[in-house]
Amino acid sequence: MPSHRSRRRIPEATVARLPVYLQILVEQADAGVENISSEGLAELAGVNAAKVRKDLSYLGSYGTRGVGYEVAYLVYQIRRELGLDHDWPVVIVGAGNLGQALAGYGGFNERGFPVAGIVDIDPDKVDAVVGGARVRPLDELAQIVAAKNVSIGVIATPPAAAQDAADRLVKAGVTSILNFAPVVLSVPVGITVRKVDLAVELQILSYHEQRRALSHHGAQLHALPAKGARGVTA
Amino acid sequence: MPSHRSRRRIPEATVARLPVYLQILVEQADAGVENISSEGLAELAGVNAAKVRKDLSYLGSYGTRGVGYEVAYLVYQIRRELGLDHDWPVVIVGAGNLGQALAGYGGFNERGFPVAGIVDIDPDKVDAVVGGARVRPLDELAQIVAAKNVSIGVIATPPAAAQDAADRLVKAGVTSILNFAPVVLSVPVGITVRKVDLAVELQILSYHEQRRALSHHGAQLHALPAKGARGVTA
DNA sequence: CCGGCTTTGTGAAATCGTGCACAAGTGATC
DNA sequence: GATCACTTGTGCACGATTTCACAAAGCCGG
Numbered sequence: 001m002p003s004h005r006s007r008r009r010i011p012e013a014t015v016a017r018l019p020v021y022l023q024i025l026v027e028q029a030d031a032g033v034e035n036i037s038s039e040g041l042a043e044l045a046g047v048n049a050a051k052v053r054k055d056l057s058y059l060g061s062y063g064t065r066g067v068g069y070e071v072a073y074l075v076y077q078i079r080r081e082l083g084l085d086h087d088w089p090v091v092i093v094g095a096g097n098l099g100q101a102l103a104g105y106g107g108f109n110e111r112g113f114p115v116a117g118i119v120d121i122d123p124d125k126v127d128a129v130v131g132g133a134r135v136r137p138l139d140e141l142a143q144i145v146a147a148k149n150v151s152i153g154v155i156a157t158p159p160a161a162a163q164d165a166a167d168r169l170v171k172a173g174v175t176s177i178l179n180f181a182p183v184v185l186s187v188p189v190g191i192t193v194r195k196v197d198l199a200v201e202l203q204i205l206s207y208h209e210q211r212r213a214l215s216h217h218g219a220q221l222h223a224l225p226a227k228g229a230r231g232v233t234a
Numbered sequence: 235m236p237s238h239r240s241r242r243r244i245p246e247a248t249v250a251r252l253p254v255y256l257q258i259l260v261e262q263a264d265a266g267v268e269n270i271s272s273e274g275l276a277e278l279a280g281v282n283a284a285k286v287r288k289d290l291s292y293l294g295s296y297g298t299r300g301v302g303y304e305v306a307y308l309v310y311q312i313r314r315e316l317g318l319d320h321d322w323p324v325v326i327v328g329a330g331n332l333g334q335a336l337a338g339y340g341g342f343n344e345r346g347f348p349v350a351g352i353v354d355i356d357p358d359k360v361d362a363v364v365g366g367a368r369v370r371p372l373d374e375l376a377q378i379v380a381a382k383n384v385s386i387g388v389i390a391t392p393p394a395a396a397q398d399a400a401d402r403l404v405k406a407g408v409t410s411i412l413n414f415a416p417v418v419l420s421v422p423v424g425i426t427v428r429k430v431d432l433a434v435e436l437q438i439l440s441y442h443e444q445r446r447a448l449s450h451h452g453a454q455l456h457a458l459p460a461k462g463a464r465g466v467t468a
Numbered sequence: 469c470c471g472g473c474t475t476t477g478t479g480a481a482a483t484c485g486t487g488c489a490c491a492a493g494t495g496a497t498c
Numbered sequence: 499g500a501t502c503a504c505t506t507g508t509g510c511a512c513g514a515t516t517t518c519a520c521a522a523a524g525c526c527g528g
Contacts, residue, residue, distance in 0.1 A: 010441075013515060019437040023416055037475065046418045049475095050517055057477060065476040066524040082437050083444025090436070101335030102432070107416070111433040112440075151443050152436065175446060176439040178432075182257055182341070184280045192442040194435050198336070198412075199345040201428050202324070202386065203253040203316050205410040206346075207244075208426040209385050210317025212409060247485060271505065284487050284508095291507060299506040300494040469528100476523075483516070493506075498499105 010081070014055045020045050021055070022078045029071045037068035089116035091150045091174070093165040094157035095125045095135045098180055102156055104131035116148035117141075121161070142172040155179045166193075244315070248289045254279050255289070256312045263305045271302035323350035325384045325408070327399040328391035329359045329369045332414055336390055338365035350382035351375075355395070376406040389413045400427075 010018075024044045028036060038056070042049040056062065056069065059077045063069045079085055090113050092099050102108070103118045120126060121138040128135045136144065144150065153169035155162050155177060162181035169177060176192045179185055182200070185193055244252075258278045262270060272290070276283040290296065290303065293311045297303045313319055324347050326333050336342070337352045354360060355372040362369045370378065378384065387403035389396050389411060396415035403411060410426045413419055416434070419427055 011514070015438055015441050016434070018441075019431070019434040020418065022437075023433075024418070039475085044418065046420070048517070050519095051515090053476065054478080054516085061477070063476050064524065065522075066474045066526095068475070081441070081444075083440045083447070084437065088436070088440050088443065097335045097338045101331045104331045105432070107433055108436070111436070113433070113436045152439055176443055178435055178439060184254065184258070184278065186280070192439060194439060196430060196432070196435060197253070198339070198430070199257075199341055199347070200250070200253040201412055201430060202322070202342070202345070202347045203256075203318065204249055205386055205412060205426060205428060206317045206322050207249050207252075207315070209322065209410055210315075213317070245485075273505085282487060284489095285485090287506065288486085288508080295507070297506050298494065299492075300496090300504050302505065471528095472526090474523100474525080476521105478520095478522105479518105481516105481518075483514100485514075486512080488511085489509095491506105491508095494504085495502100496504105497502080 008058055010058045014058055015082075017045070017047070017051075017055055018078050018082055021052070022075065022082070022084075025071050025075045025078070029075060033071055035068045036071055036074075038063070040068070084112050087112050087114055088152055089114050089148050089150045090152045090154055090178075091116050091141065091144055091148075091169075092118040092154045092156055093120075093138070093141065093169065094155065094161070095120035095122075095128065095130065096156065096158070099154075099156035100128075100130040102154060103133055106131075113152070116150050117144040119144070138168070141168055145169075145172040145174060150174060152176045152178065155181050155185075157181055159183045242292055244292045248292055249316075251279070251281070251285075251289055252312050252316055255286070256309065256316070256318075259305050259309045259312070263309060267305055269302045270305055270308075272297070274302070318346050321346050321348055322386055323348050323382050323384045324386045324388055324412075325350050325375065325378055325382075325403075326352040326388045326390055327354075327372070327375065327403065328389065328395070329354035329356075329362065329364065330390065330392070333388075333390035334362075334364040336388060337367055340365075347386070350384045351378040353378070372402070375402055379403075379406040379408060384408060386410045386412065389415050389419075391415055393417045 021041060024041065038052040039049045042052045045052065059081055062073060062077055090108065092103055092115060095118050099118060103115050108115055115131065115133050117136055118130065118133050119136045119138045119141050126135050126137050151174055153174040155165045157165050159181045162179065162183045163185060166177060166185045166187055170187055170191055175190070177185065177187065179193055179195045182197045187193055255275060258275065272283045272286040276286045279286065293315055296307060296311055324342065326337055326349060329352050333352060337349050342349055349365065349367050351370055352364065352367050353370045353372045353375050360369050360371050385408055387408040389399045391399050393415045396413065396417045397419060400411060400419045400421055404421055404425055409424070411419065411421065413427055413429045416431045421427055
């Protein structure tokens with residue numbers, strides 16, 4: 001029972017894969033699977049088995065040679081490492097199309113990220129009820145953050161309003177931001193920002209489509225079939 | 235006038251940054267800026283200037299020493315390289331919360347990805363109008379793909395339906411998929427898949443919050459202020 | 469208890485991505 | 499047309515990540 005190892009720095013690339021393993025493991029647990037090999041997990045996650053083993057090794061040594069990993073225990077360890085042993089309330093800034101969809105998306109609550117509040121600057125949107133929460137005026141942001149002890153903010157505003165939203169979130173005491181607006185935010189050091197930009201994702205796909213098209217007709221160069229792309233599963 | 239260099243393999247990491255540069259450059263162009271230095275662009279994109287130069291060098295040598303890059307020309311070149319010189323119609327599978335938000339999100343059309351159609355398996359959802367498109371039954375997917383020459387599909391179904399959606403998309407002839415469902419899809423080689431998983435993003439943030447919390451009290455190890463994380467802007 | 473089979477954990481090599489540092493262009497000024 | 503200030507393009511070293519390959523460990527049947 002080594003619980004002492006908890007303070008290792010885990011490579012960012014590994015951190016990004018742990019949630020994927022976690023999700024698969026939970027499914028497997030629900031399906032009654034008790035043990036899983038690195039090979040099996042790798043298969044399901046669409047990655048290399050060695051990578052799975054190395055990733056899991058950062059959590060400590062929780063596998064049994066010749067047998068594999070105990071699913072329930074792995075779930076417990078990954079949850080612990082990711083800080084998912086308690087809920088993280090989030091506050092959403094922007095109650096437009098996307099903000100409403102996010103607030104209404106049950107997945108947040110289910111996965112341990114209850115919506116502590118949703119705010120909008122537009123008085124017409126205030127008081128609308130989306131996904132069980134009532135939209136509050138932007139001014140009340142700091143109050144919500146303080147009252148519900150929120151440390152994660154989600155920006156779902158139009159691009160022009162995103163930097164202001166970020167500033168307000170930071171001032172209110174939020175230390176992590178998930179940004180859906182297509183702008184590069186500038187925030188103080190120590191604040192973690194992740195950006196999800198739908199258009200960027202599509203443009204990356206477009207690049208691959210483009211290449212595919214090029215290598216079909218013209219093709220003096222037989223580009224390998226677009227593998228190696230992040231997110232590609234074969 | 236060098237159009238001959240077009241067939242270089244561009245590193246995936248660079249491909250993921252080009253859309254960000256593009257967006258900034260378009261803004262700058264709108265603001266009347268004619269030239270920009272790698273330093274300036276780097277600043278706006280929140281990255282290192284050397285990285286900008288190296289990234290742009292994959293497009294060919296379009297800068298002028300002592301001056302910088304001509305914004306309009308860069309925009310043209312990046313567009314060309316990403317295949318954004320024409321529209322890429324997309325089809326959305328799943329007209330739930332998220333699917334509707336996506337269809338209603340003007341950004342798609344604006345950025346060259348018009349919604350060619352949105353389908354759902356649920357008869358109750360069919361015929362609803364979201365964002366200018368009428369929801370069609372799932373059966374008509376293949377027909378839509380063929381008629382509108384769609385090569386990009388977006389999966390916005392519940393997890394359980396996602397693999398089926400992917401299979402149908404592939405069978406219909408789609409070659410790139412943007413997957414919002416929290417499942418790992420399995421698709422034939424040659425199909426490009428990108429996954430956007432909101433819960434995963436939040437869990438990554440949770441990890442960083444967790445670390446922050448740990449290094450505050452206990453703290454025998456002064457973890458550097460969580461930098462190096464992808465997406466962090468200082 | 470032993471030998472065979474399986475599967476982990478991890479050094480070490482290979483690959484990929486980043487950032488520094490600087491030579492080599494370019495425009496401006498005199 | 500020589501000099502200067504500025505900025506690109508890129509070789510190189512470094513760090514991070516992936517992958518290989520294999521010894522060590524655990525289980526099972528005899």
